[in-house]
Amino acid sequence: xGRAIAGSKRDFAxxxxxxxxxxxxxxxxxxxxxxxxxxxxxxxxIYEGEFFALLGPSGxxxxxxxxLIAGFERPNAGRILLDxxxxxxxxxxxxxxxxxxxxxxxxPHLNVEANIGFGLKxxxxxxxxxxxxxxxxxxxxxxxxxxxxxxxxxxxxxxQRVALARSLVKRPRVLLLDEPMVALDKKLRGxxxxxxxxLQRKLGLTFVIVTxxxxxxxxxxxxxxxxxxxxxxxxxxxxxxxxxxxxxxxADFIGDVNxxxxxxGDDGLSIDGxxxxxxxxxxxxxxxxxxxxxxxxxxxxxxxxREPLLPGLNNCVAGTVVDIGYFGGSSVYKxxxxxxxxxxxxxxxxxxxxxxxxxVDDQVWLTWPADAATVLTR
Amino acid sequence: MTPARQxxxxxxxxxxxxxxxxxxxFFLLPFLIVLKISLSQTAIAQPPYVPAFDLAxxxxxxxxxxxxxxxxxxxxxxxxxxxxxxxVKSVEIAAFATLLLLLVGYPVAYAIARTxxxxxxxxxxxxxxxxWTSLLIRIYAxxxxxxxxxxxxxxLMALGLVKEPPAWLATDTAxxxxxxxxxxxxxxxxxxxxxxxxxxSLLEAAADLGCPRWKTFWLVTLPLxxxxxxxxxxxxxxxxxGEFVIPDLLGGSQSPMIGQTIWLEFFGNKxxxxxxxxAVVLVFLLVTPIVVYQNQAMRAVEWD
Amino acid sequence: xxxxxxxxxxxxxxxxxxxxxxxxxxxxYSFNASRxxxxxxxxxxxxxxxxxxxRPLLDAASISIRLALTSATVATILGTMAxxxxxxxxxxxxxxxxxxxxxxxxxxxxxxxxxxLLLMFVAVAADRGFWTVAIAHTTMAMCFVTVIVQxxxxxxxxxxxxxxxxxxxxxxRTFASVTLPLIFPAIAAAWMLAFALSLDDxxxxxxxxxxxxxxLPIRIYSEVRLGVKPEMNAVCSIMVAVVGVAVIVASLxxxxxxxxxxxxPS
Numbered sequence: 001x002g003r004a005i006a007g008s009k010r011d012f013a014x015x016x017x018x019x020x021x022x023x024x025x026x027x028x029x030x031x032x033x034x035x036x037x038x039x040x041x042x043x044x045x046i047y048e049g050e051f052f053a054l055l056g057p058s059g060x061x062x063x064x065x066x067x068l069i070a071g072f073e074r075p076n077a078g079r080i081l082l083d084x085x086x087x088x089x090x091x092x093x094x095x096x097x098x099x100x101x102x103x104x105x106x107x108p109h110l111n112v113e114a115n116i117g118f119g120l121k122x123x124x125x126x127x128x129x130x131x132x133x134x135x136x137x138x139x140x141x142x143x144x145x146x147x148x149x150x151x152x153x154x155x156x157x158x159x160q161r162v163a164l165a166r167s168l169v170k171r172p173r174v175l176l177l178d179e180p181m182v183a184l185d186k187k188l189r190g191x192x193x194x195x196x197x198x199l200q201r202k203l204g205l206t207f208v209i210v211t212x213x214x215x216x217x218x219x220x221x222x223x224x225x226x227x228x229x230x231x232x233x234x235x236x237x238x239x240x241x242x243x244x245x246x247x248x249x250x251a252d253f254i255g256d257v258n259x260x261x262x263x264x265g266d267d268g269l270s271i272d273g274x275x276x277x278x279x280x281x282x283x284x285x286x287x288x289x290x291x292x293x294x295x296x297x298x299x300x301x302x303x304x305x306r307e308p309l310l311p312g313l314n315n316c317v318a319g320t321v322v323d324i325g326y327f328g329g330s331s332v333y334k335x336x337x338x339x340x341x342x343x344x345x346x347x348x349x350x351x352x353x354x355x356x357x358x359x360v361d362d363q364v365w366l367t368w369p370a371d372a373a374t375v376l377t378r
Numbered sequence: 379m380t381p382a383r384q385x386x387x388x389x390x391x392x393x394x395x396x397x398x399x400x401x402x403x404f405f406l407l408p409f410l411i412v413l414k415i416s417l418s419q420t421a422i423a424q425p426p427y428v429p430a431f432d433l434a435x436x437x438x439x440x441x442x443x444x445x446x447x448x449x450x451x452x453x454x455x456x457x458x459x460x461x462x463x464x465x466v467k468s469v470e471i472a473a474f475a476t477l478l479l480l481l482v483g484y485p486v487a488y489a490i491a492r493t494x495x496x497x498x499x500x501x502x503x504x505x506x507x508x509x510w511t512s513l514l515i516r517i518y519a520x521x522x523x524x525x526x527x528x529x530x531x532x533x534l535m536a537l538g539l540v541k542e543p544p545a546w547l548a549t550d551t552a553x554x555x556x557x558x559x560x561x562x563x564x565x566x567x568x569x570x571x572x573x574x575x576x577x578x579s580l581l582e583a584a585a586d587l588g589c590p591r592w593k594t595f596w597l598v599t600l601p602l603x604x605x606x607x608x609x610x611x612x613x614x615x616x617x618x619x620g621e622f623v624i625p626d627l628l629g630g631s632q633s634p635m636i637g638q639t640i641w642l643e644f645f646g647n648k649x650x651x652x653x654x655x656x657a658v659v660l661v662f663l664l665v666t667p668i669v670v671y672q673n674q675a676m677r678a679v680e681w682d
Numbered sequence: 683x684x685x686x687x688x689x690x691x692x693x694x695x696x697x698x699x700x701x702x703x704x705x706x707x708x709x710x711y712s713f714n715a716s717r718x719x720x721x722x723x724x725x726x727x728x729x730x731x732x733x734x735x736x737r738p739l740l741d742a743a744s745i746s747i748r749l750a751l752t753s754a755t756v757a758t759i760l761g762t763m764a765x766x767x768x769x770x771x772x773x774x775x776x777x778x779x780x781x782x783x784x785x786x787x788x789x790x791x792x793x794x795x796x797x798x799l800l801l802m803f804v805a806v807a808a809d810r811g812f813w814t815v816a817i818a819h820t821t822m823a824m825c826f827v828t829v830i831v832q833x834x835x836x837x838x839x840x841x842x843x844x845x846x847x848x849x850x851x852x853x854x855r856t857f858a859s860v861t862l863p864l865i866f867p868a869i870a871a872a873w874m875l876a877f878a879l880s881l882d883d884x885x886x887x888x889x890x891x892x893x894x895x896x897x898l899p900i901r902i903y904s905e906v907r908l909g910v911k912p913e914m915n916a917v918c919s920i921m922v923a924v925v926g927v928a929v930i931v932a933s934l935x936x937x938x939x940x941x942x943x944x945x946x947p948s
Contacts, residue, residue, distance in 0.1 A: 072844055093847045093856075105845035109863045118859075122850030170849065389854075394774060397764040397824065401783040404821040408798035411805050482700075485693035492690055501694070503933055508701045510925045512882035514899050515918040518906050519704035522711055525910060527718075529707060562701065613789070620791020622885050627907060637793045644797060644889075654801070657794050668789070 005049050005201045012222055013237070014047040021084075023048040023206055024069070024174055029078035031064055031230075038064045040230035041078070046174070051200050051207045053221035055214060057253070061230040062210045066176050069208070070099040082173060093122070098167040102178040104159050106151040112138075112162050113147040119170040137165045140199070157188050164196075168203070177209040181216065193219050214254055218242065226250050242298075247378050251296045256332075258302070258343050260295040264288070264375070270314070271295055271375065275339045280314035282371035294376040299346035301372035304333060304358060309365045316367045319343060321360050333358065335366065409661075416451055416654035451655035461639065461656060465663070468636040471550070471625075472618040475557040476565075479614050480607065482558060483565035487606075488599075490566075491573035502570065509563045517556050517627050524552055524628070548630035556624040561617075565610040572606025573599075612671060616664050636660055705922055712915035729916040739901055739917065746881055746898040749812065753819035754876035760820070761827025761876075762869060768828070769835040787825045795822060796889030803890065810892030818890040819883060823876035830875065834868035867936055874932060878925065 005012060014020040022045035031039040038061045046052050054062040067073045069080060071092030080087045087095055098119070107115050113134055120130045138144050141161040151159055160180060167175055180196075181189045197220050200207050211217050217224050218238035226233045226241060233253075234246045245251035248259060262274035268284045271293060279295050287293055309316050319335035322342070326349075333345045345366060351357070358364060455461045490501045508516065523530050524546035531543035546552050576599065584594040622637035629635070634642065636656065643653035712730070716723025733739060764784055767774070787795055799818045803810055838861070846856040862869075884899040891897065898917075906914050 070848055072847075091847070091852070092844075093850050093852050097848075099845075099848045101841050101845055103839075103841055105839070105841040107842060107845075107860060118846070118851075119849030122855070166845075166849065390771060393763045394767040394771060394780075397760045397767065397828075398776070398780055400760055400821070400824070401764075401780070404799065404802075404817060405783050405787060405795075408795075408802035411801045412794075412798045415801055482697070485690075486697035489690035489694040489697075492687075493694075501698075503929075504698055505701065507926065507929055508705065510878050510929050511705065511922045512884075512899060512918075514882065514884050514902055514906075515708070515921060516704060518902070518910075518914065518918060519708040521906065522910050522915070523704055523707055559700070559704065562697075566697075616789040617791055620793055622791075622793050623903075637791055640793045640797060650801070653797060657797055660791070661794060664789070664791075 004204050009222060020047060022046055025081040027079045029068060030076050031068055031073055032076050037230050042232055044225060044232060046208060048206050049204055050222050051220055053217035053224045054210045054227055055217040055224050056227035058212060060227040062227050063178060066178055066210050070097055070176055071095050096173045097176060098170055098172040099176045100163050100167045100180055102182060104163040106159055106162055108151050111148050111150050115162055116166045116169055119166065133169055137169045141165045156183055174206045174208060177207060179210055196220060226253060244374055248294055248376055251376060256299050256344055258297045264291050264293045275337060275341050276317035278314055280370045281373050281375050285375035287377045296374045296376055297368055297372060299332060299344045301368045302345035302366050304345055304347060305365045309367055315370060316365060318365050321358060321362045321364060324360060412654045412657055415651055416658045418651045451651045454652060455655055455659060464634055464636045464639040467633050468619045471553060471635060472615050475554055475618055476611055476615045478554060478558050479561055479565040483562055483569055487566045487569035487573055490570050505566055506563050513560055513623055516560060517624055520556055521627060547628060552628040553625050556628045557618055561614045564613045568609035568613060569606045572603045576602055619664060620660060708915055709919045712919040717912055729912045732913055733916055742896050742898045742901040745895060749816055749819060749897060750877045750880035753816050753823055753880045754873050757820045757823035757876045758827050758869060758873045761824040761872060762831050764828040765831035765835055769832055784825050784828050787822055792885035796886040800889040810890060811895040814890045815887050815895055818886050819880040822886060823879050826875055827872040830872040831868050834865050
């Protein structure tokens with residue numbers, strides 16, 4: 001087991017350190033099913049002690065990637081290196097990697113203790129040692145006293161913890177989790193997310209989780225790898241993926257976003273010819289003047305005002321409220337601007353009453369600060 | 379990806395080859411030999427047919443072998459009416475018996491499928507249990523009952539349905555009783571398997587749309603259980619055609635079924651080539667419905 | 683909507699009665715003191731006693747049991763292998779022929795399989811006796827075993843095997859610790875079926891047997907084709923009792939162990 005990871009999630013960033021070497025290195029990995037490349041020349045470095053999330057729509061190849069790391073699929077090209085050792089020809093039962101299955105895959109004919117101890121038995125440990133480690137693990141996942149039960153006598157959440165314990169007890173170098181919380185209800189999911197994070201930090205292990213749930217990925221992970229059609233679109237900490245997506249695809253996939261297409265001005269800070277007029281950003285865009293770029297603005301950054309705003313102000317546009325979606329804590333306003341395109345703005349419902357001052361068909365003005373927008377070049 | 383495929387194919391090859399070799403040696407080969415013998419002629423010899431395939435004679439032996447083959451036995455089948463009668467009789471009895479099995483088995487299967495889940499397992503067990511006892515024993519049990527002075531006639535006389543005890547044994551009726559009795563599990567089980575999967579909400583939908591019970595059955599239940607019906611029919615019809623024990627013990631000797639004919643030719647007349655020819659024709663007769671069924675099944679899957 | 687209508691109930695009862703009545707009659711008559719079946723002479727166990735003196739019958743019983751044990755065991759092993767091949771190994775060369783050879787004997791009339799095997803044994807000049815019948819029974823039973831084990835394997839949750847391998851068990855150990863225990867009920871049921879098929883078989887044994895290997899069904903058949911015999915009633919009743927007890931015990935055991943191989947995470 002590694003050492004417990006001190007400090008908050010944000011402080012942990014070995015990928016920024018040029019001297020640190022990755023624990024798991026994936027090099028140009030390709031896996032084809034028939035003619036389709038389900039994993040397409042994918043390269044990725046994962047560091048020890050990291051909680052890495054693979055996020056993407058269904059069919060993007062994230063589960064296949066996990067299975068390649070675990071050894072249940074053989075790649076058509078590329079390598080997987082763990083601690084510098086090439087795993088490609090190593091069968092799954094000899095890899096120091098463990099997979100927690102989406103269906104948990106608990107052995108129905110064995111009780112909880114035997115399930116958890118199964119992997120230790122394969123290692124040839126003495127019975128006493130196995131018993132000790134199993135008992136410790138049961139305590140860690142808060143299932144003390146459940147050792148003699150059979151899987152069908154447990155609830156969904158309890159089964160999940162047995163599956164986790166079964167993989168963890170072997171102290172793998174990397175623990176792979178395949179959509180571990182998809183079968184749990186919302187409340188349990190939230191609790192389990194935090195439990196997982198705590199476990200990972202306390203044991204100092206490296207986790208790679210596959211999920212299609214964006215909020216889950218952003219909650220638990222140090223870094224998120226966003227995948228589409230077998231390729232990694234962006235690999236960055238959650239805040240970076242959200243606030244500074246590297247492409248329209250990522251911006252649109254994570255959360256909600258408004259995109260404005262225009263030309264980058266000579267000063268590199270203004271964009272002309274968008275549907276919302278001239279827009280201003282705070283950071284220089286990485287593109288030559290005159291290039292076509294896209295300004296990405298998240299709905300919660302937009303302010304709505306019923307008073308007309310000064311026309312000379314940048315990042316200001318008039319619109320008509322078309323629809324209002326009420327979500328309890330906030331409301332999403334759909335607005336139509338002069339060229340017919342739609343903008344979405346999210347406002348927290350801070351008033352005493354649920355409905356805001358703004359109603360459908362109102363003429364309003366929208367604005368956002370220059371540093372709230374990101375310029376995307378692709 | 380299956381673990382077996384991942385493992386070295388050494389073990390995998392063994393797992394396939396051993397049963398494969400066994401079946402080739404003890405199923406395929408014997409059948410080819412039957413084919414060969416059906417093309418041979420009878421002889422008072424051991425084995426009682428010529429030409430025997432004599433490898434020692436070399437190429438000359440091979441040529442002589444093929445020269446000796448003849449279709450005489452097949453012509454015999456066509457010319458002598460007893461064979462044709464036997465085939466026809468077998469198909470006749472099998473068809474009618476299968477129909478009876480369907481009429482008796484369907485209500486039973488339906489009833490089982492409608493009982494509560496936990497009782498179903500018990501009922502299925504009860505239906506299958508007799509099957510575990512020997513066919514011979516069960517047919518023999520019917521011999522007891524169907525005797526002229528047996529309990530069936532006692533019952534009929536006591537109920538006043540007949541004046542004199544009729545002879546049940548050595549009739550076609552006895553054969554039908556025996557067949558339906560023995561093959562009932564083979565009809566009930568596939569039907570039950572299909573009916574048990576039937577979605578109750580479909581029946582409720584039909585009722586909601588105005589169908590009376592019998593109409594729901596005719597328009598919804600019956601068509602949806604067609605795969606079970608076909609499976610049951612095939613599972614019964616084909617083996618019944620070749621039945622031996624039931625017609626032999628319960629039936630008369632005037633018109634034997636094809637299974638009896640083969641037995642007679644083989645053990646009675648010691649005419650192995652003739653028996654083989656009869657067997658080969660029977661196999662082709664039986665294979666045809668299976669091939670047709672497979673094609674239908676394939677086409678149904680394509681439509682899905 | 684799981685009511686049992688009167689029609690259904692009547693059909694059920696009639697069906698069950700129909701199935702069990704003849705056997706009941708058989709058993710009752712085995713206790714008939716009178717030799718003539720038609721005449722009820724009171725309860726007696728004399729026919730059972732006479733069985734013990736019937737040397738040829740006891741020999742035949744012993745041969746049948748040994749035959750059944752042998753062929754059931756070999757058939758179960760071969761049939762399980764065949765099932766594994768059909769379910770797990772995908773499209774291997776010769777798969778079509780393999781499948782055809784597995785399913786064909788299931789529907790072939792026994793006279794044909796018996797006839798063909800005998801002709802082959804003669805062609806290779808094999809001495810017919812215990813072993814030729816054993817081979818014949820094994821071949822016949824193997825197909826049933828394959829069908830039973832195959833249907834269980836098809837339902838088997840593959841992720842259990844993957845989990846075992848992930849935890850460090852090589853393929854053979856995975857099969858032994860995870861797959862086998864979970865498909866065991868199907869294998870046991872298949873063994874029992876193979877045992878019963880061998881014990882009960884008349885036609886195939888008649889074709890493939892030789893001197894000194896008379897099986898129990900052959901013996902019974904030669905006695906009863908001439909008419910009902912009270913000693914035969916006794917023999918048959920014993921066989922029914924043995925099989926009935928065995929099947930009931932087996933299904934109770936199955937219910938008690940209740941290990942499931944394809945749980946759904948709920």
